[in-house]
Amino acid sequence: MISQEKSSGTPSGAGTPRKKPPRPQPVTLREVAEAAGVSTATVSLVVNNKKAARISDETRKRVRDAIRNLGYRPNAMAQTLVSGSSRFIGLVADAIATTPFAGQIIHGAQDEAWKHGYALLIANTEGNSELETDAIAMMLEYKVRGILYSTWFHRATDIPASLREADFVLVNCFSTEPGARAVVPDEAQGGHSATEILLRHGHRRIAFINATIPAPARDGRLQGYREALEGAGIPFDEDLVLEAYPDQEGGYGATEDLLRLGATAVYCYNDRMAMGLYDGLREQGLSIPADMAVVGFDNQEVIAAHLRPPLSTVSLPHYELGAAGVRILLGLDEAPLQEAAKIYCPTIERTSVQALAPA
Amino acid sequence: MISQEKSSGTPSGAGTPRKKPPRPQPVTLREVAEAAGVSTATVSLVVNNKKAARISDETRKRVRDAIRNLGYRPNAMAQTLVSGSSRFIGLVADAIATTPFAGQIIHGAQDEAWKHGYALLIANTEGNSELETDAIAMMLEYKVRGILYSTWFHRATDIPASLREADFVLVNCFSTEPGARAVVPDEAQGGHSATEILLRHGHRRIAFINATIPAPARDGRLQGYREALEGAGIPFDEDLVLEAYPDQEGGYGATEDLLRLGATAVYCYNDRMAMGLYDGLREQGLSIPADMAVVGFDNQEVIAAHLRPPLSTVSLPHYELGAAGVRILLGLDEAPLQEAAKIYCPTIERTSVQALAPA
DNA sequence: AAGTTTTGCTAAAACGCTTGATCAAATCTA
DNA sequence: TAGATTTGATCAAGCGTTTTAGCAAAACTT
Numbered sequence: 001m002i003s004q005e006k007s008s009g010t011p012s013g014a015g016t017p018r019k020k021p022p023r024p025q026p027v028t029l030r031e032v033a034e035a036a037g038v039s040t041a042t043v044s045l046v047v048n049n050k051k052a053a054r055i056s057d058e059t060r061k062r063v064r065d066a067i068r069n070l071g072y073r074p075n076a077m078a079q080t081l082v083s084g085s086s087r088f089i090g091l092v093a094d095a096i097a098t099t100p101f102a103g104q105i106i107h108g109a110q111d112e113a114w115k116h117g118y119a120l121l122i123a124n125t126e127g128n129s130e131l132e133t134d135a136i137a138m139m140l141e142y143k144v145r146g147i148l149y150s151t152w153f154h155r156a157t158d159i160p161a162s163l164r165e166a167d168f169v170l171v172n173c174f175s176t177e178p179g180a181r182a183v184v185p186d187e188a189q190g191g192h193s194a195t196e197i198l199l200r201h202g203h204r205r206i207a208f209i210n211a212t213i214p215a216p217a218r219d220g221r222l223q224g225y226r227e228a229l230e231g232a233g234i235p236f237d238e239d240l241v242l243e244a245y246p247d248q249e250g251g252y253g254a255t256e257d258l259l260r261l262g263a264t265a266v267y268c269y270n271d272r273m274a275m276g277l278y279d280g281l282r283e284q285g286l287s288i289p290a291d292m293a294v295v296g297f298d299n300q301e302v303i304a305a306h307l308r309p310p311l312s313t314v315s316l317p318h319y320e321l322g323a324a325g326v327r328i329l330l331g332l333d334e335a336p337l338q339e340a341a342k343i344y345c346p347t348i349e350r351t352s353v354q355a356l357a358p359a
Numbered sequence: 360m361i362s363q364e365k366s367s368g369t370p371s372g373a374g375t376p377r378k379k380p381p382r383p384q385p386v387t388l389r390e391v392a393e394a395a396g397v398s399t400a401t402v403s404l405v406v407n408n409k410k411a412a413r414i415s416d417e418t419r420k421r422v423r424d425a426i427r428n429l430g431y432r433p434n435a436m437a438q439t440l441v442s443g444s445s446r447f448i449g450l451v452a453d454a455i456a457t458t459p460f461a462g463q464i465i466h467g468a469q470d471e472a473w474k475h476g477y478a479l480l481i482a483n484t485e486g487n488s489e490l491e492t493d494a495i496a497m498m499l500e501y502k503v504r505g506i507l508y509s510t511w512f513h514r515a516t517d518i519p520a521s522l523r524e525a526d527f528v529l530v531n532c533f534s535t536e537p538g539a540r541a542v543v544p545d546e547a548q549g550g551h552s553a554t555e556i557l558l559r560h561g562h563r564r565i566a567f568i569n570a571t572i573p574a575p576a577r578d579g580r581l582q583g584y585r586e587a588l589e590g591a592g593i594p595f596d597e598d599l600v601l602e603a604y605p606d607q608e609g610g611y612g613a614t615e616d617l618l619r620l621g622a623t624a625v626y627c628y629n630d631r632m633a634m635g636l637y638d639g640l641r642e643q644g645l646s647i648p649a650d651m652a653v654v655g656f657d658n659q660e661v662i663a664a665h666l667r668p669p670l671s672t673v674s675l676p677h678y679e680l681g682a683a684g685v686r687i688l689l690g691l692d693e694a695p696l697q698e699a700a701k702i703y704c705p706t707i708e709r710t711s712v713q714a715l716a717p718a
Numbered sequence: 719a720a721g722t723t724t725t726g727c728t729a730a731a732a733c734g735c736t737t738g739a740t741c742a743a744a745t746c747t748a
Numbered sequence: 749t750a751g752a753t754t755t756g757a758t759c760a761a762g763c764g765t766t767t768t769a770g771c772a773a774a775a776c777t778t
Contacts, residue, residue, distance in 0.1 A: 742758100
């Protein structure tokens, strides 16, 4: 089926000249040792560059040559077995590879893990808890250094029993359970930043289209909005916050209500709603940002930068979430004890907001 | 750094009642064996459910109980070491976790790998070839069963030297090199399907906005378009194919040229262009699908389903690409010898196309 | 009842590597 | 020059499994 060829493992082998011996047995330490005429211990010492080891330059060179000639690669399994701890970090995700932008969590985790010499073992559980248990079991069997347990949207989560067997950190989710380390986006700060973009451009009557579905994001983004307003000396006006389902259709559907508010600017719960709102506004013959300034949230790829006009928004720091998760796991970053670490959501300014024309 | 404590493996240990014994040393086979009063061989046999083994029910039960009580988990590293081959499949990607929809490749690969008892080891190389070499080396050291080498968009690729040390298959990319197994989307079929949506609705003067940048997709989608037209007895008209940069701005910018063509329908190289085109058309006061039927390509999340009107398109089978890659790697699917396996691109019909009003 | 087969289990050798203990030879000391 | 030290390298145990060969006891044979 798979046709591959052998490049003759041991030189001595003599032998039955096979036609197409499949993928050669990997070269082992011992073979290198024999080729170099030294013990395996010596080879190990030079491979790992042990400073404490006393190896003559000449021997070192012989070993290095043998390694090169034979194409030796250490067997990480064997190394792990003896050292007791692997260089794996597990990432279990409920849908992260599925959902467009949260793949960045994988990316961030992978980069950071790599930076510290760890490899990422991933599993997508698709919310199936049986799969999840199996995935965690697998990771435990591979003796992962720890597990990043992540969700594709920011939410509270339960901690699966088997997860407790490992060193773990919650990414993009959190638990009320004390001691569970977690890292999440700072929704309130994000909401604050989003609102401030508008404030900074002179808007004072700013609507907020929030999501209907309960979520930490819903609360946090609203809170940030209130705080920003208050910080600017503008009293919070409940009437200015609408609610809609957080997708394009929701944003579109909110257009009419929004227009009744007499706001000059609107902050949408997310970019998808903003996208729908764009359509709604356009249908009313209104233009952005002249007639209505709009900011979104998420900085969702493919959308935000390419709407017409490009959308000012606040970025969900998925990459950072993954990276921070790894750092916390490895004890490189301190995690707050009683709550999740909050990651800053950067502001992305584009042209959907312009200074309010003096009335 | 990692502080670990032993929780007194054997029950005999009597017990210094610790307060919070941190992560205990994992339980080993031997400990189970001692607890059950049998040899490690026996435990191994029951753990692996060897049919050939003759173990009394009574013993089997004792062992099972010990396993449960101690919370034993096999050490996959040790297993791998003795068996010689791991249950890992490596996935190296140039940007797959970064790019929105191609994360589906990971997802498909992971599901399929999992189905066959393999775990996915991933690495994002971000196009950095040094990183790539390291990533492959790492996978080789972990004795992966094979490597999926994938790209975020369909293209030709070189085969890195170290990749050849492994059993590998190219995913979403291909090499001219004979014998390199690969799996890619069937662009021509996709282009054919896209065009047929339009044909089926009675359109005869169908424009195609192709990409300016060279790629297999560009050629294949054009070819499919031609073939579909010809299949419908419509001569290919070179003037009907425009070119633009394949994003929203490109689609938007092509509006004017498109309108000069007198076409009743247009097929866009991708959904992002279609999205831009929507804006362009709308600005001209034209409506979709009444004044212009449009189909896209990619079925890009967040966009296609949520444009106004929802966009008919052809789906890029990323999930299937990943899954097929694994199957080919494992020898479960045959891969064509001299070329890449082509995966079908399914049609997604929404409401951006309607029957051509009788003239 | 002595031989044969079956049953149930164990011993022990790998697997490829790391590492502390050793050791012989070379070099230094006084 | 004998003892002490340093240098350069090896020995061998052990990491947690799997697996083959083997062995004693039990269960069948005739």
